[in-house]
Amino acid sequence: MTLASNAQTRPSPFALEVSGVSHSYGTRKALDDVSFSVPQGSFTALLGPNGAGKSTLFSLITRLFNTRAGDIRILGFPLRGQSTEALRRLGVVFQARTLDLDLSIKQNLTYHAALHGIGRRDAEARIAEILKNSELAERLGEKARNLSGGQLRRIEIVRAFMHRPRLILLDEPTTGLDIRSRAEIVSEVRRLVEEENVSVLWATHLIDEIDASDRVVILHRGTVLAEGSVADVTEAENTSSIHDAFTRLTGLAKAAEPKLSDVLA
Numbered sequence: 001m002t003l004a005s006n007a008q009t010r011p012s013p014f015a016l017e018v019s020g021v022s023h024s025y026g027t028r029k030a031l032d033d034v035s036f037s038v039p040q041g042s043f044t045a046l047l048g049p050n051g052a053g054k055s056t057l058f059s060l061i062t063r064l065f066n067t068r069a070g071d072i073r074i075l076g077f078p079l080r081g082q083s084t085e086a087l088r089r090l091g092v093v094f095q096a097r098t099l100d101l102d103l104s105i106k107q108n109l110t111y112h113a114a115l116h117g118i119g120r121r122d123a124e125a126r127i128a129e130i131l132k133n134s135e136l137a138e139r140l141g142e143k144a145r146n147l148s149g150g151q152l153r154r155i156e157i158v159r160a161f162m163h164r165p166r167l168i169l170l171d172e173p174t175t176g177l178d179i180r181s182r183a184e185i186v187s188e189v190r191r192l193v194e195e196e197n198v199s200v201l202w203a204t205h206l207i208d209e210i211d212a213s214d215r216v217v218i219l220h221r222g223t224v225l226a227e228g229s230v231a232d233v234t235e236a237e238n239t240s241s242i243h244d245a246f247t248r249l250t251g252l253a254k255a256a257e258p259k260l261s262d263v264l265a
């Protein structure tokens with residue numbers, strides 16, 4: 001395919017389109033012909049157990065790995081051919097922590113902003129905008145290592161929003177956090193999504209992070225088993241909850257977990 005025929009010419013209704021993507025590590029197939037989309041303005045949960053292929057998919061979308069089979073587009077821009085246009089519209093929160101613990105919170109954020117060509121004054125205004133009404137706004141001068149795990153994660157989320165991306169990827173952002181921090185992070189991201197009208201792909205293995213109004217993509221052993229609104233997926237599986245639909249589709253029973261709704265209530 002030539003670049004000209006590959007290039008985006010009109011606005012896409014999708015923040016992300018993944019079409020026919022496969023990836024192998026040696027002989028182990030981690031993703032097998034994966035296709036799904038994230039409509040603009042949606043909160044889409046990528047639900048899959050450990051080893052489903054979520055992190056591999058994120059490595060392909062962020063271009064840590066090259067996509068050898070299939071096509072990935074961000075806001076209509078193909079990674080193959082228009083990667084600069086695609087990636088400038090993307091914000092990412094990786095699973096592993098990536099803040100510099102010896103820098104202040106503000107330095108971490110302004111450094112990231114500078115990488116995106118945002119000057120100090122604009123960066124400070126943007127930080128204040130995102131952190132309005134947050135107790136973290138008072139702690140910008142402190143070293144990152146003074147923060148709790150949940151607070152560090154919240155700063156990483158602020159950092160991902162700094163350059164006003166249109167699509168945010170979060171790879172199991174609540175892993176290892178206590179239930180209160182998990183609830184805070186889920187509601188903080190949902191608030192930002194609403195205020196900034198961004199689209200989100202939220203990878204998780206925790207079903208209670210999914211809201212009735214979300215879209216969901218169920219990934220298991222490198223294959224998409226279901227995609228659609230929570231109502232569509234539960235109806236298609238003839239179940240009364242997304243939890244039961246997940247169990248039916250994957251054959252995996254989920255361990256009883258404390259529920260976010262108990263904390264948020």
Ligand SMILES: Nc1ncnc2c1ncn2[C@@H]1O[C@H](COP(=O)(O)OP(=O)(O)OP(=O)(O)O)[C@@H](O)[C@H]1O
Nearest residue numbers: 025028029030048049050051052053054055056057
């Ligand atoms: N670097 C690698 N080399 C070989 N196999 C890998 C590598 N990374 C991942 N895999 C394998 O690919 C499959 C998908 O892994 P991946 O990490 O993408 O899944 P995941 O859904 O993100 O799981 P987790 O939540 O445990 O990170 C698994 O079978 C995993 O063992």
